Amino acid sequence: MNGSIVRVILGNILKIAASFLLLPLVIAIGYGESGWKYFLITMLIGWAVGILLTIRKPKTTVFYLKEGCAATALSWIVMSLLGCLPFYLSGEIPSFIDALFETVSGFTTTGASILPDVEALSHGMLFWRSFTHWIGGMGVLVFMLAIIPMSGGSNINLMRAESPGPSVGKLVPKMRTTARTLYLIYFGLTIAEFLILLIGGMPWFDAITSALGTAGTGGFGIKGDSFASYAPHLQVTVTIFMILFGINFNAYYFILVGNFKDAFKMEEVRAYLLIILGSSVLIFVNIMHSVKGVWEALNQATFQVASIITTTGYATADFDQWNQLSKFLLFLLMFCGACAGSTGGGIKVSRFLIVGKSVKKELGSYVHPRSVKKIQMDDKPIEHDVMRSVNVYFATFMAVYVISVILVSIEGYSFGTNLSAVAATINNIGPGFELVGPTCNFGFFNPFSKVVLIFDMLAGRLELFPMLILLYPAIWRSRVRKLMIQN
């Protein structure tokens, strides 16, 4: 493995992450809080380590998929370690593993919290918590690609490792322009939501943290009851923006360049909207009697569906109290996830579409055993490699899920708690059911379970393989051998 390029990428990521801390620093100073110095310390640490790592030029700038994956996974780990320092140093989250859990939950846009009382946190820390969602939503490596010129085309391996979806492509020939365009769309939509919420009468701090949380499909709220106490029109606004951020960003690019036909023809986006519509209607009918007011029921149903399918994790109702049917539907939506190429998590609608189509093809081959049919999406045949990777993804996902549930079950909490806790973290949602329901938090787990869940969050955000490859010995073999020779 080309270790030097990985080192330089890690250094650059640290510098970027440290620079992002400038915003919460300003907020903390603005509110006159004492927390600003912890942001400053963390920033200095990040820059110092970053400069140390990048001071020596890499031997070669060429890197392959394995370096891309390893660099991505390590970047996310290093970034989380840096990002949790303000919480830990300031003592607002006294345990280190809790601080790390909270930060990973932020960067991976999960939104699962260990805090029993969110409102006790200072403004600077609250802002940093929400801001991590925004950074993690589009991905910090994509950000790096947008601002740091890198030679060669191999940097697509970085984007491939970080961006969700079965096949990652570029919008325009240049990687850098692609990354910039994505961030431009992302930034524009976030600002739009912020302004609309502000006009709708939300206090500006609430508006900005909500916008950041929605944009990354994260879900950290700044209130104990998440979104329940806001006015209905604000909830509807957030519902709409959650759905928008769950759409494949390619669609926005098509709209941006005036190609409306392709934007509305995207099969995945259609399926995604249909799923939202269908499950909203089902849940609405199911909870109509238990909630007073038809509009309230409709609002609650759509908000929860949008929140879960986009893997945001805001809540306006304690859906743990709902009927079994609604609860189970939400549980399924957790796995469904948003579109590929969006900021959402989960398995992704496109993978389900591909699998659904291959099941249909399989059935067809029972009727006409010699029939030949190539599976298509958006009028383009799906390559065998993509098919294979989708199948493997499902198998791996189930394996990681099951192993995680087993490991978490050691602690002995209820069945539903364990199942939904792992589902809510691996799919980057946040709240689950029973003990980890929308009104509760993850604080009660022991450190071991928290480490398992931290791994799940990272694995879920990076789509499993970049994280798993770190556990694969062949990646490290040459490094280890080199170390042994040196000693």
Add this chain to the structure above:
Amino acid sequence: MFQKTNKQPSGGLKIIIVGCGKVGSTLLEELSKEGHELSIIDQRSERIMEMTNMYDILGICGNGASYSVQKEAGIENADLVIAVTDSDELNLLCCTIAKRVGNCATIARVRTPDYSKEVGYLRDKLGLAMIINPELEAAKEASHVLFLPTALEVNSFAHGQAEMVKFKVPAGNELIDMSIAHLGRHITNEILICAVEREGEVYIPSGNFILREGDVVSFVSNRKVAREFLHKIGFETRRVKNCLIVGGGRAAYYLAKELLRGGIRVTIIERDFKRCEELSVQLPKAVVINGDGTDKELLKEAGIEEAEAFVALTGIDEENILLTLHAKKVSNAKVVTKINRITFTEVIDNLDLGSVIYPKYITSEAIIAYVRARKASKCSNVETLYHMFNHRVEAIEFKAQEESAVTNIAFKDMHLKKDLLVACIARKGSVIIPSGDDCILPGDTVMIVTRHTGFNELTDIMA
């Protein structure tokens, strides 16, 4: 880190390449180095995958002649479309459609002799910017070498008025231990040595550079002087009398035609009988032998031992290399090898094969010269470009069309970049080897040899 870096590859062209074979991928490599925005179209998805993993480009899988595929690749904003698929017809169709849809410049590869006679007509009628024929170019390069067999490589500039000749200094030659300045004073001052390769290093020599045995020297002069100079330092300079070609592909046809026109006897060995018949019709003066060129006895029978030149043009690189090595062993022939695919140039250089021709590089050089010319402003234009010594040195020919910062100033008053040489100036039919008192005038063709890469304009030579 957040400061804006304006050093983004300034204003790269938007180029679409259709077809991702040998030439296509060489073009990708070269053009992406020069910072252009590239899209590729190919039918084979695995090929696209490979290329997008290697270079910063957009890959589209589909038929390059289809309007919707071209649109997906961004034809509306494209500056240039280069069609280099296997099929001449598809290439022409791609370019014709691209021209209509995108109003961009187009370059097509057309290889079949049927069309190559009509290149001028096709280009004008279809509105193409350029038609390239790698086989023809390769054959031309081979024939240059055969007309001057002591040279390893002969490149022509300024429409053939000036030549750049590469040769190796043999043991016992009078050039050994001679400084460049001494050579200029005592042998001839009408040539300019512009690059010397020694033990894998390339030097752009100054006056006190001393030549050694085994140096590979490139010099520039006009055609006649080049021959006189080589003769003076003890080289044989007459052209070869006969030539044995193994492999009867398109390149062999073009080469044989060129050689026959120059009065050189040609024998072609080709394995396929039908192809032999075709060749015998197209080239009535040539001797066409049907047989396996790798058969030692057959080669003997065809007269390899008496041949003055031996050219290996089969489609298999390994076969060409072995044939050349064999020919060197059994005869004193001047050998030329064609390498299509292999990228192990370091290994090939060590084999001492003599002259090696890479059709894919010849093609990409021509296209890159065109691309650079398009990128440049009006006042100067890249006419031709050669990569020398494995891309470490570029020889570029500029046309100075208008007054600019470099015209009408004597070279001694000009501040030139390091590692750069103004090799010659072609002015009104004569070739001038410039001294410090000379200057560039509008209308001149100026040849620059440099270790820098990416020169677009003549003004780039100034520091």
